[in-house]
Amino acid sequence: MNVPITRLYAFLLILFATLVYFTSKWAVFDAESLEDKTQNRRPLIEEQQVPRGTITTSDGVLIAESKPQGGGPHPVYVRDYPADDPSVFGNPTGYSFVNVGRTGIEQSENDILAGEQNEFASILDQIRDVPQEGADLTITIDAQAQRLAVQQLNSAIASTPGAAGFGGSVVALEPDTGAVRVMASVPGFDPNQVQDSKTFSQLSQDPDAPLVNRPTQSIYEPGSTMKVVTASAALDSGEFTPDSMLSGQTGIRIGGVPLENAGGETFGDIDMDFALTHSVNTYFAQVGEQLGTETMFEYMNRFGFNSDPELDYPDNQMAPSGVYSEGHLLDDSDAIDIGRVAIGQERLLVTPLQMAEVAATIGNSGTLMQPTFLQEAKDPDGRTIEQLDPDEQSNVVSEETASQVTEMMTHVTEEGTAAGLTVGGAAFAGKTGTAEIDVQAGLNRPWFIGFAPADDPQIAVAVMLERCQGCFGGEVAGPIATAVMEDLLSG
Amino acid sequence: MSARNRELLALIPVALLLIGGFAAVFIARSDQIGDLSLIYGAYFFALCLAAHAFLRFRLPYADPYLFPLCALLAAFGLVMIYRIDDGFALNQASVFVLGLIAFCGTILLLRDYSVLERYRYLIALGGILLLMAPRLPGIGAQANGAYLGLSIGPVNFQPSEIAKIAIVIFLASYLAEHRELLSVSARRFLGLTIPPLKHFGPLLLVWGAAMVLLVFTRDLGSSIMFFGAFLAMLYVATNRFSYVLIGLGMFLLGAYLLGSSIQHVQERFDIWMDPFAPKGPEGAGQIQQSLFAQADGGLFGTGLGDSLLKLPGPFFPESCNAGFPECGSILPAPHTDFIYAVIVSELGLFGACGVILCYALIAARGFKTAIMASDGFSKLLAAGLTTVFVLQAFVIIGGVTKVIPLTGVTLPFVSFGGSSVIANMVLIALLLVISDRARRPHASASPVAGTEEGLAL
Secondary structure, three states: OHHHHHHHHHHHHHHHHHHHHHHHHHHHHOHHHHHOOOOOOHHHHHHHOOOOOOEEOOOOOEEEEEEEEOOOOOOEEEEEOOOOOHHHHHHHHOOEEOOOEEOHHHHHOHHHHHOOOOHHHHHHHHHOOOOOOOOEEEEOOOHHHHHHHHHHHHHHHHHOOOOOOOOEEEEEEOOOOOEEEEEEEEOOOOHHHOOOHHHHHHHHHOOOOOOOOHHHHOOEOOHHHHHHHHHHHHHHOOOOOOOOOEEOOOOEEEOOEEEOOHHHOOOOEEOHHHHHHOOOHHHHHHHHHHHHHHHHHHHHHHHOOOOOOOOOOOHHHOOOOEEEEOOEEOOOOOOOOHHHHOOOOOOEEEOHHHHHHHHHHHHOOOEEEOOEOEEEEEOOOOOEEEEOOOOEEEEOOOHHHHHHHHHHHHHHHHHOOOOOOOEOOEOOEEEEEEEEEEOOOOEEEEEEEEEEOOOOOOEEEEEEEOOEEOOOHHHHHHHHHHHHHHHHHHO | OOHHHHHHHHHHHHHHHHHHHHHHHHHHOHHHOOOOHHHHHHHHHHHHHHHHHHHHHHOOOOOOOHHHHHHHHHHHHHHHHHHHOHHHHHHHHHHHHHHHHHHHHHHHHOOOOOHHHHOHHHHHHHHHHHHHHHHOOOOEEEEOOEEEEEEEOOEEEOHHHHHHHHHHHHHHHHHHHHHHHHHHOOEEEOOEEEOOHHHHHHHHHHHHHHHHHHHHHOOHHHHHHHHHHHHHHHHHHHOOHHHHHHHHHHHHHHHHHHHHHOHHHHHHHHHHHOOOOOOOOOOHHHHHHHHHHHHHHOOOOOOOOOOOOEOOHHHOOOOOOOOOOOOOEOOOOOOOOOHHHHHHHHHHHHHHHHHHHHHHHHHHHHHHHHHHOOOHHHHHHHHHHHHHHHHHHHHHHHHHOOOOOOOOOOOOOOOOOHHHHHHHHHHHHHHHHHHHHHHOOOHHHOOOOOHHHHHHO
16 A cells, blocks of 8 residues: 555645745746736735825925824824915826825836835835835925916916916026926816825816826927927938028928918018017028938937936827827927927927926037936935935037027017016026917917026926917916026026 | 653744734734733743653654644634634634643543444444534534634534544544445456445435535535545555545546535635636635735735734724624635635745645644554545545645635644544544554554454555
8 A cells, every 4th residue: 555655645735836936926937917916905005004194395385295194003004284275286296195096206206105115125214114205305496486476377278368277387497407496287186185095086077177287297289389499400410500591481381281470570681580589480581491301310319308308207298399290209200390389380389398408408508408406305314315426318409509599598688578577687598489279369479488597507398388369488488487487596 | 752751842843923913913012011911922922832741751752743743733722713813812712721631631542542343333434524523504604605614602613623523533444444445356447446345325415415515504614525535545545546536536526516516615716716707706805815915925024913804993883792803804714714814824935834834744644643653444434534634734724825615624733623623633643643553663562463364554
């Protein structure tokens, strides 16, 4: 009977080997997919047991913190947005709740806020019996300027014909660091309210889209603000100078179709400085055609078009700027009326953040800095674990080109389409835009981009209102831009 | 070195595991530890030493590793139960005292275990009655759709734990007597060796009993355990693999036919096929939580006391009268059915492999005892007891890891539960008695001379 006993033992060992195989399958090989199962509440519960770090603005306003709930030795922590006016910061901060997930900075800086560490540090903490705790985050946003921007947008929307019921955006960047000082999106939302599932579904179905962070997520016709990109490409490519003369007549055929200047104004032979100052469509459309699609796209790409902004922000909340056809980006091999792209028409759609980056690039002598929200992160012991570390994104144009464009943009605010605007009395650079969205009804989309002071740029902005009737960028968006810049420069 | 000295030496890892395990839980839960914690460990180890002293005195030649391996598993279980709830650990430690009494009692009473052969039909009848008892009105108790427990007053008792020993004794005795007839006078039919009809009858009876058991208790796990042990013993007795195939085929057919008509068994099967089915049966949550707990473990686990088990704060159900861990645990029944999932979660794949290795080593010692035994009854009894013990571990670990449909049996020596500990102590005591006789230097002095069986070796 010994042979069958030995075989029986071998068989039982095979059964045990099966157990080991399956245990390793669940514990190791399939662990990740099990952790992602919707039925698995463990990650959510564990995440809530970690006190998440606070979020504070650069001027010291606490805008997000975690509060213990339930008491006992193992409380869970729930997010609270304690600012007096939480809807001003709802975008771009976002929210973090178990039932509705995470968005915005709460999502993109989650590793810092949740205290996720590398394997080694977490083993050390386990040995020292230190519970996981989130790091506190200071963001580059200036609360005072952010509040001003939202308030200015709201009052402009209220007082401008045709603007009511639509939204607007303000983005302010530090040209030399990429720090995002203001990112305002109107209408906003109170992040404290989204943890209620009913309110959340109402907000997400609201046609005014309050949950959408317009500066990074929404794409719009840029209008004449695009001429700054065209002028930069023209000068930097060496094919034009500020003195290059072209006809400013209205009705010149561009892409085979006659192009009108704004208000049907017509000019003789003019130079680029004059053309930018007075925003002459036909001049820049000809420039665009002479540069060609390839050169225009080359410079657009350097400015950051055609890919998501390199901002530390969730991918699904950022849209690339570029020429769209049926929801897809076109590239320079597609049939594109590049003359009209050069003046912000055709099917060109951009985010407000992208246009702020254009202004910031010129303001930073032609170098685009990677935009960022991260000012500083401190672990619970008060040690700085991360800090704003300016990164160059690309060298877009030469210093010489940048200074030539700056000079032309300064003329815009002194004697051109934005004449009359001031930033604390100092010279500043700007460019207006008035995209026509419904010519018959006279509906426009007013824009303003710029930076100040002109001789030593400290702040660059892009302001956009989604809609107004019979108005211009210089009169609606311009004053908001100067007010925000003035505030940031004085603070 | 003598067998007993080796045994004493082998108890050292048990002591180390106890100290290490309790210390780890101690550190992980420093917020709620009293002075009591180390006492459990000391208390348990004192019991081990007492048992060792008893063995030294009564069974000097018995296998030196069986007892320490079981003590190791029990220590492991005690640490895990302590980690889940310290009240349960105190309870479990007390149960070990009862188990030890049963252990010593078995050794004292059955030093000459040939009496078991004489009363085999009585024992078989007792075993079957025990199995059926949970369906009796008044004392039967239903849990999760299966009838497994007996509730007599405050005591909850799982009779199948004792019944498994009774059935194995009966089968060993019956097969030892009939094994030659079964294996010699067989015919071949369609390439399969068919046992003679006359002797086939009792085997059909056993198959029928397994099926009835399935219908009555609705418990697939016990059926697999009993029928598996039966097939293993039949194979050992006859060395005919074809019998195993026939038996297995009949069992699967019966289980399929009966299983599909019993809703509880059918549900268990559906859950096993796809635990994440969108509209699966309600019970699917159990196995899901088991897999999620294991996924948390990884290679080395979260550490004792550090996995998520008790639901924190607002997640803890408000209408919870029974208290943790009966409710408010993310993993259901963490101290009984799913204790293996807690082990994987906290000690990782490596810790779990350690537990499985313990069972494999116990199997090795058990089968070695069977090989060394001189008579057919002892061989079959040792092999049968070992198989039923090991199969029980396989059925529950296999259920928790989704190798087979989940059924509620305990993980021997590790799970919380009085009847399981006591029954398995008796089982190990029997194995030790057999091995003491098998390893005794003067085999001829043994009261029963297994002469003809001895020749068959």
